Amino acid sequence: MKKLINDVDSLLVESLDGFAAAHADIVTLGEGGPFVRRRRLKEGKVALISGGGSGHEPLHTGFVGHGMLDAACPGQVFTSPTPDQMLAAAQAVDTGAGVLFIVKNYSGDMMNFQMAAEMVACENATVVVNDDVAVEDSTYTTGRRGVAGTLFVEKIVGAAAERGDSLAALKVLGDSVNKATASMGVALTSCTVPAAGKPTFQIGPDEMEMGVGIHGEPGRRRVKLASADEIAAELTGAILKDLSLTSGTEVVLLVNGFGGTPLLELYLMVTAARRVLGGAGIKIARHLTGSYVTSLEMAGCSISVCAADPAALALWDAPVHTAALRWGM
Amino acid sequence: MKKLINDVDSLLVESLDGFAAAHADIVTLGEGGPFVRRRRLKEGKVALISGGGSGHEPLHTGFVGHGMLDAACPGQVFTSPTPDQMLAAAQAVDTGAGVLFIVKNYSGDMMNFQMAAEMVACENATVVVNDDVAVEDSTYTTGRRGVAGTLFVEKIVGAAAERGDSLAALKVLGDSVNKATASMGVALTSCTVPAAGKPTFQIGPDEMEMGVGIHGEPGRRRVKLASADEIAAELTGAILKDLSLTSGTEVVLLVNGFGGTPLLELYLMVTAARRVLGGAGIKIARHLTGSYVTSLEMAGCSISVCAADPAALALWDAPVHTAALRWGM
Numbered sequence A, B: 001m002k003k004l005i006n007d008v009d010s011l012l013v014e015s016l017d018g019f020a021a022a023h024a025d026i027v028t029l030g031e032g033g034p035f036v037r038r039r040r041l042k043e044g045k046v047a048l049i050s051g052g053g054s055g056h057e058p059l060h061t062g063f064v065g066h067g068m069l070d071a072a073c074p075g076q077v078f079t080s081p082t083p084d085q086m087l088a089a090a091q092a093v094d095t096g097a098g099v100l101f102i103v104k105n106y107s108g109d110m111m112n113f114q115m116a117a118e119m120v121a122c123e124n125a126t127v128v129v130n131d132d133v134a135v136e137d138s139t140y141t142t143g144r145r146g147v148a149g150t151l152f153v154e155k156i157v158g159a160a161a162e163r164g165d166s167l168a169a170l171k172v173l174g175d176s177v178n179k180a181t182a183s184m185g186v187a188l189t190s191c192t193v194p195a196a197g198k199p200t201f202q203i204g205p206d207e208m209e210m211g212v213g214i215h216g217e218p219g220r221r222r223v224k225l226a227s228a229d230e231i232a233a234e235l236t237g238a239i240l241k242d243l244s245l246t247s248g249t250e251v252v253l254l255v256n257g258f259g260g261t262p263l264l265e266l267y268l269m270v271t272a273a274r275r276v277l278g279g280a281g282i283k284i285a286r287h288l289t290g291s292y293v294t295s296l297e298m299a300g301c302s303i304s305v306c307a308a309d310p311a312a313l314a315l316w317d318a319p320v321h322t323a324a325l326r327w328g329m
Helices: A008-022 A083-093 A107-119 A150-162 A167-179 A228-243 A263-279 A310-317 B008-022 B083-093 B107-119 B150-162 B167-179 B228-243 B263-279 B310-317
Strands: A027-029 A036-038 A047-054 A071-077 A099-104 A124-129 A181-187 A207-210 A221-224 A250-257 A283-290 A300-307 B027-029 B036-038 B047-054 B071-077 B099-104 B124-129 B181-187 B207-210 B221-224 B250-257 B283-290 B300-307
Touching (some): A008 A071, A008 B263, A008 B283, A036 A083, A047 A083, A047 A107, A047 A150, A071 A083, A099 A107, A099 A150, A099 A167, A107 A124, A124 A150, A124 A167, A150 A167, A150 A250, A167 A181, A181 A228, A228 A263, A228 A300, A250 A263, A263 B008, A283 A310, A283 B008, B008 B071, B036 B083, B047 B083, B047 B107, B047 B150, B071 B083, B083 B099, B083 B107, B099 B107, B099 B167, B107 B124, B124 B150, B124 B167, B150 B250, B150 B300, B150 B310, B167 B181, B181 B228, B181 B250, B207 B228, B228 B263, B228 B300, B250 B263, B250 B310, B263 B283, B263 B300, B283 B310
Parallel strands (some): A047 A071, A047 A099, A099 A124, A250 A283, B047 B071, B047 B099, B099 B124, B250 B283
Antiparallel strands (some): A027 A036, A036 A071, A181 A207, A207 A221, A250 A300, B036 B071, B181 B207, B181 B300, B207 B221, B250 B300
8 A cells, every 4th residue: 555644543633734734724623523614603604514534635624614614524534424523513613503514425424414413402404415326325325325516515505605594595505406416437446545455446457437436336337448438428428317407508517536537637528528518408607627526546537517507606606715616715 | 558538649639628618717728739828818917938748737737827827838748848839829928028938947848948939029038947856867857857846936926927027027036936946756656658558667566766756757766665754854854955944934835746646645744744844943834735736647746845035925825816726816
């Protein structure tokens, strides 16, 4: 295993320390369990909290800040955070308007966030993200997995929270963004979880895992490596089928790297995805391209599409100031 | 070779098409040779042009926009752009105040940019970046290589150009930023150039290349994999020695990923580098952490330090709006 670490046991804490130091203008580390929170809270605003296993950075810690999350609870690599972390985060960032939890659909995350939701004193609600159209049920999931589309939910709901929307309204909005979002990914190589010390899965030099999950869990099928155009056709085709988009629909397109794929290839995948979407008459109103929801150093990418009406696009465009996304301020 | 491409020959063009589509609010592709230019030029502003082989994205195309470059000329992967490209770019973005070329010190880039400088009709000057302290002379270089510190030059000089500094003043500033900057990197794996189809170098499962260049060219020595703290001590130690920084100096710290190393590890390297710099009494005034100057999918990182007085820090903080760096607007 080749990683820039000192010790597997201290990896997360040392990484969070570096993150907090590098972004001290935006975030601070919470006490009473490792979590990342906004340095400055906004009184009367609903607090948005997400979290999940580490190894997907910049998700979620990189999305804490103005216009997105108020706190993120990182577990160990690919391991759910604990209810204690979520509870401590909720107590730290609730300013009286309640807490909205944004949870990717994995059994461990769901169970622990539900326990936290029951323990926390303040009013709260939960939006579950399950945008991955690759498979129903998977290694760590009952039902569809939550993957890169989580970024759309956190950005759009985050902007609405910033303008003062109520907890009830944000819950409705979050569910609607999730419903309007679909994703699917492909892996060319495995990732290696530090505590395991060996690749999560074996894959041949001419193979790819079509529909892979963000922990390297199996997708639809193991197939021979195909061209970027063929891959984009399969990923985007599955997304279009799931969302039943009609010609003329406006969308936000996220071409997301899993960690080990260079931007040179991700932008080529943008071209490939645009061919498919353009052919279907879909209008790409906004692009986001980069490694935002990763699987450690796994090579590959996912495509996410979020159907967005003008109101959702305005929330997408609203100012954001986090470690990983920053515009308008 | 596992890459998300259609054909090696069309890789660059298809990637640039995706880049231009994804960032159509900022850039457009130039005619008469592939280059990326700002969509809107500022009359009377000195034009900043950089370029070099592709495969280092987001450098340089991702740094085109308000507050940084006016144009970037991408060559094929790890191959110098041609004088024709640079000439076309200069003609497209010069608004009468002259052109400043920012060139990383590689023999091919140096030769071609020099030819372009002689061919171009407008007043021009060149800043050569050679921040890599690992080795004197290398596979593609006479003298020190230009690596991730190029980002400092492009950002700080870009901000000064935006406020209206003259060509002569920008040349002096660029040289001074280069002189105040030092970098060194380490590779854990090789990269694979698409046209070659096989890894650039062989490296054992327990080895790393200390002082590697951004094309995978040899560094100081091939050694056993060490801890993050040991790596940071060697990289940062070499940088401090080169810059002869005294206690109390303010710096900008860039922990830069080479493409295949996750943010989780890069932020841990921030912690490790902070230990060394803090021990030497150096004050880190600003951080930048991420994969900004890459070597395709190579695993590893570099550390860059730029000594910055309050004037340079103000230019660093000045608004920037590019695909890869965006703040203040």
